[in-house]
Amino acid sequence: MTPVLSATGLFTPAESISNAELVKCFNTWVAGWNARHADAIAAGAVAPLQPSSVEFIEKASGIKSRYVLSKTAILDPEIMAPRIPERPNEEISILAEIAVAAATDALGRAGRTGRDLDAVICACSNLQRPYPAIAIEVQDALGAKGFAFDMNVACSSATFGIQTAADMVRSGSARCVLIVNPEICSGHLNWRDRDSHFIFGDVATAILVEDRAQAKAAHWEILGTRLLTRFSNNIRNNFGFLNRAAPEGIGQPDKLFVQEGRKVFRDVVPMVSDLILGHLADLGISRTSLRRLWLHQANANMNRLIAERVLGREASDDESPTVLDRYANTSSAGSIIAFHLHHEDLAAGDLGLLCSFGAGYSAGSVLLRRKA
Ligand code: COA
Numbered sequence: 001m002t003p004v005l006s007a008t009g010l011f012t013p014a015e016s017i018s019n020a021e022l023v024k025c026f027n028t029w030v031a032g033w034n035a036r037h038a039d040a041i042a043a044g045a046v047a048p049l050q051p052s053s054v055e056f057i058e059k060a061s062g063i064k065s066r067y068v069l070s071k072t073a074i075l076d077p078e079i080m081a082p083r084i085p086e087r088p089n090e091e092i093s094i095l096a097e098i099a100v101a102a103a104t105d106a107l108g109r110a111g112r113t114g115r116d117l118d119a120v121i122c123a124c125s126n127l128q129r130p131y132p133a134i135a136i137e138v139q140d141a142l143g144a145k146g147f148a149f150d151m152n153v154a155c156s157s158a159t160f161g162i163q164t165a166a167d168m169v170r171s172g173s174a175r176c177v178l179i180v181n182p183e184i185c186s187g188h189l190n191w192r193d194r195d196s197h198f199i200f201g202d203v204a205t206a207i208l209v210e211d212r213a214q215a216k217a218a219h220w221e222i223l224g225t226r227l228l229t230r231f232s233n234n235i236r237n238n239f240g241f242l243n244r245a246a247p248e249g250i251g252q253p254d255k256l257f258v259q260e261g262r263k264v265f266r267d268v269v270p271m272v273s274d275l276i277l278g279h280l281a282d283l284g285i286s287r288t289s290l291r292r293l294w295l296h297q298a299n300a301n302m303n304r305l306i307a308e309r310v311l312g313r314e315a316s317d318d319e320s321p322t323v324l325d326r327y328a329n330t331s332s333a334g335s336i337i338a339f340h341l342h343h344e345d346l347a348a349g350d351l352g353l354l355c356s357f358g359a360g361y362s363a364g365s366v367l368l369r370r371k372a
Helices: 019-036 038-042 054-061 094-109 134-142 157-171 241-245 261-283 300-311 331-341
Strands: 003-011 015-018 065-068 119-123 147-151 176-184 202-211 220-229 290-295 351-358 362-370
Touching: 003 094, 003 157, 003 331, 015 019, 019 038, 019 054, 054 300, 065 202, 094 119, 094 134, 094 176, 094 202, 119 134, 119 157, 134 147, 134 176, 147 157, 157 176, 157 202, 157 220, 157 331, 157 351, 157 362, 176 331, 202 331, 220 261, 261 300, 261 351, 261 362, 290 300, 290 331, 331 351
Parallel strands: 119 147, 119 176, 290 351
Antiparallel strands: 003 202, 003 220, 015 065, 176 202, 220 362, 351 362
16 A cells, blocks of 8 residues: 555633743843842852843744744743643643644545544654653544554654554555644743743644545655654753652753753754755655755754755745744744745646654655645
């Protein structure tokens, strides 16, 4: 059997935070902290905290705004974290709820219902619990048969999910596989870290991979997938169950997202462009025939460099669209949002490349060709 990508879906939270709103809150907190520590600062015992700036954020990242599920608490200088009430077990989990919203969008676009699914994969960075799997809750909510499981490869989770689903269709273990990428990144972001407080947003995406024989006419052929991992400490999050042994550790910054942004930039740009170029060469496809790149959305400068290395020249916005400005980094969902919002205009036969990269390090490349 031959796997194809038949539809994608998107859930976008109703609320968003502009850079100006974010920086105002951050700087209010910084001013308060510096005032509370004025004596120690005057004595030279501690360094004053530095303010953030809208100009820096836009120049360094390309991000102008981000969607979030809990705006009020994030922008409260006394809290600066999402406050999402815990739900009783009888109620659907928030992560499953936003995954179902994106899945319903994808299924509708493919003319399918949950009953057509054989498998559900929840592939994302930020799972809210270890078990029962979020994917099984989504399977249940959609009335799907078959089986479901969660997987986490950080920002590369979606492309790793696509290869897993494609392999399942090829092997015959499933004919119709739903991949959901619900990302509540606001929950693991340190909103008080000047270097990264602007990076992430919340969203959910969904991808339907089916056997070509049963897919709708207008689908995307999956010409090939390639995955890569290489260990690095440069993007890390140490939150976990073993921290329970040292409760004082829970509030430490390394129990949230931390990164060496500059090192990530330097390591990942060549790693990802080499991965893509090697993948294209092995498939016998020239880079000049690529109509569009749907790159992971972490940093606009990084995407510009990767696109340039892949195409051998600067890419236009049309060739490498960005959603970072509105959505910020949404971890595994980023490249799927870019695809979802920027594929309708491509013609039959057009080639496009979906690519993710992030913690691990991990990277994934998926080559697609529009059919019909
Ligand atoms: N506001 C104002 N200035 C700030 C600031 C802020 N919020 N945060 C940092 N700065 C300052 C720093 O103090 C530094 O000042 P100095 O030069 O006087 O020392 C300067 O800006 C440069 O900081 P730096 O962290 O080196 O910026 P950068 O240009 O490397 O951009 C990132 C930072 C994180 C946006 C960028 O490195 C990046 O996106 N890297 C890749 C990250 C990535 O893809 N991660 C994957 C996650 S899935």
